[in-house]
Amino acid sequence: MSHLTGKRVAILAADGFEQSELLEPMRALKEHDATVDVVSPEAGKVQGFKHFEKGEQVAxxxxxxxxxxxxxxALVIPGGLFNPDTLRIDEKALAFTREFFKAGKPVAAICHGPWVLANAGVLEGRTVTSVPNIRKDLENAGAKWTDEEVVVDQGLVTSRTPDDLPAFCAKLIEEIDEGKHRGQQRSAA
Incomplete structure (x- = not known):
């Protein structure tokens, strides 16, 4: 078990995030002693969803x-339909995301979360996965899309759905534990 003491992770979320895709990585990171901040365009609370039904609110x-x-x-971008759709047109969210890539820091996005990466212009030449419905958007942004449980490419961790959360969280922890990434490309199941 790796320990992330002293590591600070931002989870970028807006209303409409898929509840498990925010709460499970948050739980895993905290279990490994990371400090986790939910970062959002609005102060207060953000509304989670369990697919199409309202779920918990998160501060x-x-x-x-x-x-x-x-x-x-590191940065984590949960999916859900509304969350990444809101964030991908928010210039502050896109600029925030780009800064992690410029610095070579780990970034993890699941489900529809990679939409934000596409709009941030950081997917050129990267191998990723996501929910299949946004495959063309990611390919149009220059990514190579593959249908795998979890894909790691130079510190970028992507997964498809909540079913992939155990593998997604494990790779997220591993990448943060390793630190900055440059030049290495690999895929893991």
Missing amino acids: VDVKLSDAEAGRYD
Whole structure:
């Protein structure tokens, strides 16, 4: 079991995130002693969903306009339909996301979460996975899409659905534990 003591992770979320895709990585990160902040365009709370039904609300720790990517060691972008659809047109969210890539820090996105990466312009030449319905969007953004439980490419961790959360969380922890990434490309199941 790796320990992430001293590591700080941002989970970028807006209303409509898939509840398990935020709460499970958050739980796994905290179990490994990471500090986790929910970062959102709005202060207060963000509304989770269990597919199409409203779920839990989660407190926002840092408003996006106050968030600095340099203060974090990694970024997690949960899926759901509404969450990434909101974030992918928010220039502050896209700029925040780009900063992690510029610094070579681990980034993890699941389900529809890679939509944000596509709009941030950071997928060119990257191998990723996601829910199949956004495959063409990711390919149009320059990514090579593959249908696997979890894909790791130079610190970028992607997965398809909540069913893949155990593998997604394990690889997320591993990538944060390793630190900055440059030049290595691999896929894992």
